[in-house]
Amino acid sequence: MPYLSLTLLISAALFSGLTVLFILLTIRSRREHKNTIFPVVREMEGVKAKRFAVVSGVFLVLSALSIGGWIATQQDPKNVLIAREATQQAAARQTRAITTPSAFTPTPVSLSQQVISESLVVQGQAAPTAAPKISTSAPTAANAPVAAPSPAPTKKPSPVPAPDGVSMGPIIFSASVNGKREAENPADVFDAKTKKVYATFPYKGMKNGVPFSVVWYYQNSKIIRDDFEWDWGSRGQSYFFVRLRKAGVYKVEFRINDKIIAEGSFKVTP
Structure with a gap:
């Protein structure tokens, strides 16, 4: 134990x-x-x-x-044994009390009371239930079906326009970022051992809900496009990154309502 x-x-x-x-x-x-x-x-x-x-x-x-x-x-075995014995003794006393015969004296019932009781029972069982009334009147205008009005078509919300004076960039590339989401050792050329490249950038004048897109190219061919609504406030510092495939020229575009507002490119050497 x-x-x-x-x-x-x-x-x-x-x-x-x-x-x-x-x-x-x-x-x-x-x-x-x-x-x-x-x-x-x-x-x-x-x-x-x-x-x-x-x-x-x-x-x-x-x-x-x-x-x-x-x-x-942590329970004491002695207390458990005592509780178990007390339970067994109580069960034994209850069994003894149930098996002990008790004197029973039947209460006399007169014949007239039995006749009255049987009569009441028979009358209660034979009492017919009233049949429900069936309405034969023609339906009134209030009960006639009424055609529900067709719902008016809902208009799709128009996209949030780009705010005036929005500024994003310059885009700075690096293989890592610090705690402030700023580029560490920025460069425009990376070797083939680099796993991914970050595109860091400052922004101001933005607005939550603006349709935003990030488009990546490799050798002038589109490889990634991510569309979403901007949700990071009017100004700040942030980044996106891309996992490198092989040597070549990579390019990124930032778009609002599919209009390019910032772009940049870097090269990966073999």
Whole structure:
């Protein structure tokens, strides 16, 4: 019993620690999902947050079971034995009380009372129910069906126009960014070992809800297009990135209502 109690206590501590760890990972992934501007990263962080939440829930259940088992092992065996004996004695007394015959004296009932009771029962069973009345009148105009008015066609909301004085760029390319979403070691030429390239840029004068597009080209051929509504405020610093395929020239365009407002290019050497 002491060995089992110690094992359950260690398991409860371990599962509790794992629960806290995965809760923190869930909170971090949800924060990244909310703050990132790139849709691909946002989707990945959302999936990770859901998985971390499920794992933390599993560890929370295991921790609760371990704690419950540990508490159960802390009960005094003597108290358990005494409670069990008391339950058995109470059950035995109840059985004895049920099997003891008791004197029963039938209450005399007169013949007239029996006749009256039987008469009431027969009358209650034979009482006919009133048949429902059936209306034979023709339907009035109030009951006649009325054609429902057809709904008016709804107009599709027009896209939010680009705000006046919007500014975005210049676009600066780099293989990494810092905590302020600024380029580290900016360059226009990268070697083939580079896995992805970030396009960092400042912006101001923007407006939430504006139709925004990011279009990537490789060797003048479109490879990626991402359309969404802008949701990151009027001004700030942000970035997009692209995973490199092979050597060549890459180009990116930022568009509002499909109108180019900023563009830039870089080269990857073999």
